[in-house]
Amino acid sequence: MAAVQGSMSDADIKTDIKTEPSTDGFGNNNANDGRVLSASPSSGSSTGSNKQTAAVTPEDQQTLLAVLQFLKKNKLTESVEILRREAGLPENSLDPKATESAGAGSGGAAGIVDLEGGDVSSLLSRVTGSSSAGAQDQPDVRVVLSAYSQQGDPTLYEVYYSDLKKFIETVLDCHRAELSQVFYPLFVHMYLELVYNNHESEAKAFFEKFSGDQECYYEDDLRVLSGLTKKEHMRGNETLLDFRTSKFVLRISRDSYQLLKRHLQERQNNQIWNIIQEHLYIDIFDGMPRSKSQIDAMSGSLAGEAKREANKTKVYYGLLKEPEIELPLDDEDEEAENEEGKPKKKKPKKDSMGSKSKKQDPNAPSQNRIPLPELKDSDKLDKIMYMKEATKRIRLGLDNLPSVCFYTFLNAYQGLTAVDFTDDSSLIAGGFADSTVRVWSVTPKKLRKVKSAADLNLIDKESDDVLERIMDEKTASESKIMYGHSGPVYGISFSPDRNYLLSSSEDGTVRLWSLLTFTCLVAYKGHNYPVWDTQFSPYGYYFVSGGHDRVARLWATDHYQPLRIFSGHLADITCTRFHPNSNYVATGSSDRTIRVWDVLSGNCVRIFTGHKGPIHSLAFSPNGKFLASGATDGRVLLWDIGHGLMVGELKGHTDTIYSLRFSRDGEILASGSMDNTVRLWDAMKAFDDLETDDFTAATGHIHLQDNSQELLLGTYTTKSTPVIHLHFTRRNLLLAAGAFNP
Amino acid sequence: MSAPKTIPKDAQVMIQILKDMGITEYEPRVINQMLEFTYRYVTTIIEDAKTYASHANKSNVDADDIRLAIQCRMDQSFTSPPPRDFLLEVARQKNQTPLPLIKPYTGPRLPPDRYCLTAPNYRLKSIQKKVSSSAGRISVPRLSVGAVTSRPTTPTLGTPSVQSVTTKVGTPVSLTGQRFTVQIPPPSQTTTTKPSKNRPVLFFASCFDGTRVRRKNICEKHFNVEETVKKFSTN
Numbered sequence: 001m002a003a004v005q006g007s008m009s010d011a012d013i014k015t016d017i018k019t020e021p022s023t024d025g026f027g028n029n030n031a032n033d034g035r036v037l038s039a040s041p042s043s044g045s046s047t048g049s050n051k052q053t054a055a056v057t058p059e060d061q062q063t064l065l066a067v068l069q070f071l072k073k074n075k076l077t078e079s080v081e082i083l084r085r086e087a088g089l090p091e092n093s094l095d096p097k098a099t100e101s102a103g104a105g106s107g108g109a110a111g112i113v114d115l116e117g118g119d120v121s122s123l124l125s126r127v128t129g130s131s132s133a134g135a136q137d138q139p140d141v142r143v144v145l146s147a148y149s150q151q152g153d154p155t156l157y158e159v160y161y162s163d164l165k166k167f168i169e170t171v172l173d174c175h176r177a178e179l180s181q182v183f184y185p186l187f188v189h190m191y192l193e194l195v196y197n198n199h200e201s202e203a204k205a206f207f208e209k210f211s212g213d214q215e216c217y218y219e220d221d222l223r224v225l226s227g228l229t230k231k232e233h234m235r236g237n238e239t240l241l242d243f244r245t246s247k248f249v250l251r252i253s254r255d256s257y258q259l260l261k262r263h264l265q266e267r268q269n270n271q272i273w274n275i276i277q278e279h280l281y282i283d284i285f286d287g288m289p290r291s292k293s294q295i296d297a298m299s300g301s302l303a304g305e306a307k308r309e310a311n312k313t314k315v316y317y318g319l320l321k322e323p324e325i326e327l328p329l330d331d332e333d334e335e336a337e338n339e340e341g342k343p344k345k346k347k348p349k350k351d352s353m354g355s356k357s358k359k360q361d362p363n364a365p366s367q368n369r370i371p372l373p374e375l376k377d378s379d380k381l382d383k384i385m386y387m388k389e390a391t392k393r394i395r396l397g398l399d400n401l402p403s404v405c406f407y408t409f410l411n412a413y414q415g416l417t418a419v420d421f422t423d424d425s426s427l428i429a430g431g432f433a434d435s436t437v438r439v440w441s442v443t444p445k446k447l448r449k450v451k452s453a454a455d456l457n458l459i460d461k462e463s464d465d466v467l468e469r470i471m472d473e474k475t476a477s478e479s480k481i482m483y484g485h486s487g488p489v490y491g492i493s494f495s496p497d498r499n500y501l502l503s504s505s506e507d508g509t510v511r512l513w514s515l516l517t518f519t520c521l522v523a524y525k526g527h528n529y530p531v532w533d534t535q536f537s538p539y540g541y542y543f544v545s546g547g548h549d550r551v552a553r554l555w556a557t558d559h560y561q562p563l564r565i566f567s568g569h570l571a572d573i574t575c576t577r578f579h580p581n582s583n584y585v586a587t588g589s590s591d592r593t594i595r596v597w598d599v600l601s602g603n604c605v606r607i608f609t610g611h612k613g614p615i616h617s618l619a620f621s622p623n624g625k626f627l628a629s630g631a632t633d634g635r636v637l638l639w640d641i642g643h644g645l646m647v648g649e650l651k652g653h654t655d656t657i658y659s660l661r662f663s664r665d666g667e668i669l670a671s672g673s674m675d676n677t678v679r680l681w682d683a684m685k686a687f688d689d690l691e692t693d694d695f696t697a698a699t700g701h702i703h704l705q706d707n708s709q710e711l712l713l714g715t716y717t718t719k720s721t722p723v724i725h726l727h728f729t730r731r732n733l734l735l736a737a738g739a740f741n742p
Numbered sequence: 743m744s745a746p747k748t749i750p751k752d753a754q755v756m757i758q759i760l761k762d763m764g765i766t767e768y769e770p771r772v773i774n775q776m777l778e779f780t781y782r783y784v785t786t787i788i789e790d791a792k793t794y795a796s797h798a799n800k801s802n803v804d805a806d807d808i809r810l811a812i813q814c815r816m817d818q819s820f821t822s823p824p825p826r827d828f829l830l831e832v833a834r835q836k837n838q839t840p841l842p843l844i845k846p847y848t849g850p851r852l853p854p855d856r857y858c859l860t861a862p863n864y865r866l867k868s869i870q871k872k873v874s875s876s877a878g879r880i881s882v883p884r885l886s887v888g889a890v891t892s893r894p895t896t897p898t899l900g901t902p903s904v905q906s907v908t909t910k911v912g913t914p915v916s917l918t919g920q921r922f923t924v925q926i927p928p929p930s931q932t933t934t935t936k937p938s939k940n941r942p943v944l945f946f947a948s949c950f951d952g953t954r955v956r957r958k959n960i961c962e963k964h965f966n967v968e969e970t971v972k973k974f975s976t977n
Contacts, residue, residue, distance in 0.1 A: 223764045232809075236816055242826045371844045373851075484859075499850075512852075521850075522858050529823055541844065541851060549823035551833065556842070560857035563841060567833035570826070602837025 154199040157190050157206055160271050165213070167263050175256040177292040181299065182260070182280070184214050185248040186272065188225065189279045192244060196231055204229065217300050217612035217633075238550070239302070239591070242570040247281035249304035253289040257282060283307050297646065297704055298610050302570050302591035306607035311644030313605040315596065317624045318364025320581045325380055325387075363642065365583045370599050372582065373541045379497060385424070389730035396668045397684070401714055402734040404678060407442075408721050409739040416739035418492040418503070419725035425735060427515075429501055431489030437482045437503045437513065446476040450516045482513055484520040491534040493543065500557070502543055504531035510545050512557060526553055526562050532574050537582045542599070544585050546573030552587045554599060566597040568604050577618040586627055588615030594629050596641065608639050610646055619660035619669070626687060628669055630657025636671050638686055648686045651708040652679055652715070661726040663734075668713065670734055672723025678736055680713040752777060787811045 064087050071080045164186070168179045187210055194203035211222050224240075227233070234240055252260075264273040276282070285308070298305050375383075396402055409416050409430060418431035421442075429439045441447050448471040450456070459469045487506030494501055500521075501513040510524040510531055529548035536543045542563075546552035550569050553562035571590035578585055584605070585597045594615060596606035613632030620627055626647070627639045634655060638648035655675035662669050662683060669683040721738040728734055749757075756773050788803070790811035795803040823829075844851075852858050 220764065223762075227763065232812070236820065236822050238822045238825065245826070370841055373844050374846050376847075514850075520859050521852055549829075550826070551829055556844075556851070558851040558853055559842070560853040562836070563839075565829070565833035565836045567826070567829040600841065602833060 154194055154197070154202045156271070157194060157202065158209060161187070161190065161206070161210055163267075164264075164272055171256075171259060174289045175253075175259055177295055178252050178256040178289045179260055181250050181252070181295060181304075182276070184218055185250070185280055185304065186275060187211070187214060188221070188243070189275050191225060192228075192234070192240070193275075195228060196234065198231060200229055215296075215299075220613075221302070239571050242550075243302060244279075246303055246570065247279060249281045249283055249307055251283045251285060251290075251298075251305050251308075254284050254286050256289050257284050280304075281307065294702065297649065297702065300612040301593045301609040303593070305609045306593075306644075310604070310607045313598075313603070315598075315605050315641055316363055316365035316369070316581070316583060317579070317641045318361040318581065319624050320364060320367060322383075323375060325383055365581055370583055372539050376497075382424075382497065386730060389424075390664075392731050393664060394732045395665070396663050396732055398682060398713065401680060402663065402668065402670075402728070402732055404716055404734045404736055406718060406721070407735060407737040408718075409737070412739040414739065414741060415488075416724070417488050417490050419737040420492045420494050420501075421725070421727040421735060421737075422494045422498050423496060423730070424498075425727065425729045427494065427498070428737065429492050429494065429503075430737075431492040431503055431505075433488040435483070435485040435487055435489060435505065435507075437485070437489055437492065437501070438479055439482070439501065439515070439518070440479040446478060447480050447518075448472060449475040449480075449518055480518045482518055482520065484511055484513075484523070485509070487530070490530065490532050491545070493535045495536045496538060496540045500536075500540075502534050502536060504534035504545050504547070506530040508547070510534050510543075510555070522557070522560070524555055524560065524562075526555075527551075532572060533576045535576055535578055537578045538580055539582050542578075542582065544576045544578060546576040546587050546589075548572045550589075552576050552585065552597070554585065564597075564599060564602045566595070566602060566604070568595060569593070571614075574614055574616055575618050577620060579620050580622060580624045586618050586620070588618050588629055588631075590614035592631070594618065594627070594639070596627070606639075606641060606644050608637075608644075608646065610637055611635070613656075616656055616658050617660040617671075619662055621662050621683065621687075622664060622666045626683075628660050628662070628671075628683075630660050630671055630673075632656040634673070634675075636660065636669070636681070646702050646704065648711075649704050649708065650681050650686075650711060652712055653677065658722070658724045659726040659736075661728055661734075663728050664730065664732050670726050670728070670736075672726050672736055672738070674722040676718045676720060676722055678716045678718075678723050678726070678734075680716075682711045682713055686711055752780075756780070787815060790815065 064083075068080060068083060071083065165183075168176060168182075171179060191203055191207055194206060207226060211226070214222060224237075228237070228240070234244075261273075264270060264276070281304075283305075394400065394402070407428060409419075412430075412432065415433035416430055417433055420429050421427070426441065426443050426445070427439055427447075428442055429437060431437055439447065450470050451459075451472040455472070456470060459466070463469065482501075485503065485505040485507055487508075489503045489505045491504035491510075492502065494515075499515055501515055502510060503513065504510045508525065508528050508531060510527075511520050512522040512524070513519065514521050524545075527545065527547040527549050531545050531547035533547075534543060534545040542554060542556055544552055544554050546566075550567070550572060552566040552573050554564035554566070555562050566585065566587065569587065569589040569591055573587045573589045575588035576585060577587075579596075583599050585599060586594060587597065588594045592609065592611045592613060592615065594606075594608040594611075595604045596608075597603065598605050608627075608629070611629065611631040611633060612635075615629050615631045617630040618627065619629075625641060627641055628636055629639070630636045630653075632655075634651070634653040634657065636650040636653070636657060637646055638650070639645070640647045650669075650671070653671065653673040653675055655673050657671050657673045659672040660669065667682075667684045669681045669686075670678060671681065672678045718738065719740075720742055721740050723736050723738045725737040726734065727736075753773050756776050760768065760773075760776075787808065788811075791803050791807040794810050795801075795807045798807075800807070852860075855861065
């Protein structure tokens with residue numbers, strides 16, 4: 001059986017070689033081929049002695065066939081013959097047998113031995129392809145093929161690890177920082193391997209000895225690991241399962257990599273080398289090794305950093321063209337527009353709606369890239385209001401800070417979990433832990449329900465103030481309460497036309513409420529686990545939700561099932577935001593990465609790593625080019641979406657940042673946090689003169705300036721109220737909301 | 743002098759567990775809640791394990807039974823989200839379909855009615871018996887005075903709204919401009935008659951001094967009113 005085991009592990013290694021052709025050259029393949037040849041005779045000799053055991057279990061059969069495939073592909077005909085002979089496989093043991101035996105056993109494997117492609121590397125990647133087998137089977141198959149098979153004496157793991165440690169400490173300074181990146185993933189995988197193979201005491205000893213050496217920002221993960229001492233514990237923990245099967249990405253310069261490779265291959269027991277090949281993806285770049293600070297800035301996520309290719313897709317980050325609206329000619333004097341609706345040039349305060357409208361922005365998506373709802377008359381009226389308000393907007397800047405108006409929720413008993421304002425700041429909605437959704441009117445105008453159907457028949461539909469007449473005066477009140485959810489409401493979002501309100505809750509549903517009747521219209525069921533955040537698209541009709549099941553879903557209000565599923569995160573999605581042009585969605589997650597998804601195709605177009613804690617707030621800049629993110633580590637990171645790079649870091653907060661908002665023209669970024677403060681940062685300066693030369697774009701090296709202090713424009717402390725929502729009115733007044741927490 | 747209050751051992755263990763998991767701030771009641779959960783969970787597991795052991799005709803409960811009990815309980819109560827590869831596959835299939843075009847000018851864009859929560863969540867209760875067969879056993883009809891709206895969907899129609907009106911026969915009650923509704927309650931002895939065929943309630947008007955007045959058929963369903971009114975006019 002040991003021989004078969006050996007072939008299994010070889011299959012693992014070789015299949016992983018296939019998936020990373022760029023990392024290793026031909027030389028490595030040679031080394032492994034040597035091992036194959038050595039393995040086959042050894043397997044031949046041992047199976048010669050116990051031919052009966054050649055009739056192996058279906059899983060082993062699968063692996064043997066996989067190995068055969070691989071050998072055939074690499075034209076190692078001698079090895080093929082030897083293996084086939086010794087393992088007792090008949091000549092035509094390939095396609096039909098594979099599918100047969102797989103059908104008997106785990107059905108998922110059938111799809112795996114995908115012989116049209118004949119590609120054994122598809123073994124691992126195509127495991128995902130077979131959804132026919134129940135999800136329960138999948139882990140078992142993966143266990144067989146890519147699991148932690150016994151790769152060495154468990155008692156020697158400590159020796160291997162300390163060996164590596166010693167080596168890295170003796171290496172040149174410039175390489176040491178890069179090679180130290182290897183420690184954490186290696187430690188976790190070795191520990192999990194020990195646990196998986198039931199070497200509990202060795203695992204514990206290993207953990208105690210080396211967990212203290214890891215970087216401080218992995219502390220939370222290590223704590224979770226310390227609670228995991230048995231194989232059974234691993235079963236229910238989805239995050240760890242994902243960690244186990246996805247590859248931890250490291251970016252190392254070629255020189256450092258050569259050093260490491262040479263060292264590990266010299267040694268007799270290439271234990272660590274095996275693990276590295278199996279579980280790590282090393283993205284090699286040519287150039288200067290990175291410094292410790294650069295590495296620290298980018299690392300911290302659960303799956304390492306982002307591969308370079310992951311951030312290379314073209315992203316259309318420009319804004320959509322505003323439709324031209326004819327303004328009524330009898331407006332006041334200061335609104336004197338020309339007929340086309342474009343503002344006069346002498347109004348510099350206007351946002352860039354009118355200018356450049358003739359030329360197509362090359363970075364903007366086309367108008368019908370994704371279908372968007374057409375503008376109704378009421379929307380056109382809204383737009384006119386918006387333009388009017390925009391003319392009265394205060395221009396913010398270093399010497400002209402916004403005033404902050406704080407809305408404190410009293411007597412919420414720590415139950416306030418979500419807040420949203422309408423775009424024109426006329427309504428506030430609050431989601432509470434007692435599963436209610438409450439809406440308040442900010443203006444003196446009260447909230448009214450629409451009349452009942454009988455009464456609506458009686459009113460005069462042609463009158464000018466029909467919109468007033470449909471409202472039932474008897475129901476006027478300051479606030480309305482809406483019941484319907486069966487769990488705390490964690491996300492809340494108004495529609496841009498102020499007709500609908502969305503709320504997402506721990507009960508797994510997203511509910512659409514009407515703001516005319518203040519009743520629930522639809523409950524969208526899809527997530528079966530708590531939904532942590534939801535948001536309407538800036539044009540209405542679409543909305544996105546993300547939750548505990550690690551996927552974000554894109555819905556349309558008139559479809560009861562999601563239109564797109566954005567899957568790829570390794571842990572829950574805590575924050576979902578639309579891009580201003582509604583073509584992209586950004587999701588922040590507990591796995592400490594931010595991903596930007598394309599609505600049209602559902603693919604992930606950007607991965608941003610660098611936060612050291614779960615991300616709780618995201619904000620797109622109004623011009624669509626930049627993204628700001630805040631997490632539990634108290635830092636705000638700024639990202640350039642076009643290039644896919646980190647461009648700024650704002651340090652200052654001491655606790656989780658729950659809200660981020662750019663001002664209407666993008667000059668100021670406001671951040672609100674659990675440390676009871678609102679901070680204002682100079683966004684204009686942070687994004688000014690960015691050096692995105694070719695080298696930076698190609699390699700992803702970033703040089704962050706440590707100018708947080710200069711960029712901080714002001715800190716405003718509340719008495720004892722964490723700030724959970726921020727909103728700039730159309731005239732650039734900052735509104736903030738939070739629940740008083742004595 | 744009283745002995746210093748010591749925390750019981752299992753609470754101390756719980757405090758230690760919380761500390762190990764990195765939770766430093768918590769209200770004191772949390773420990774009680776965690777201990778309750780622990781107790782409930784462990785008893786459930788052990789009971790399940792006892793069931794499995796007896797099913798396997800074993801006299802003692804052993805580790806295998808416990809393991810099985812834990813596994814079954816975990817699949818039932820503590821489910822975890824689907825694994826990543828499954829989600830990737832589902833997502834791949836879902837994302838292949840193009841985004842649907844948006845029909846213009848369709849009013850509120852909501853899913854088909856059966857997926858919305860906008861349908862009425864009540865049904866009108868019908869009066870059981872045909873009146874002709876149980877003329878003698880009808881109890882005193884209740885009289886309700888008030889404006890009756892013509893929409894059959896308001897829930898108040900279904901409930902007999904009793905308002906105090908003197909029912910002395912002979913009192914001249916003004917009829918003009920008022921509508922009287924009389925609802926005959928179903929005869930109590932024959933409650934087991936066939937289940938309601940969902941006939942809506944019929945209201946018909948009559949007057950206490952016996953004169954026949956206009957009937958008002960408020961609901962749309964047909965009902966033979968002629969006979970019934972004739973019967974009542976004899977009351």
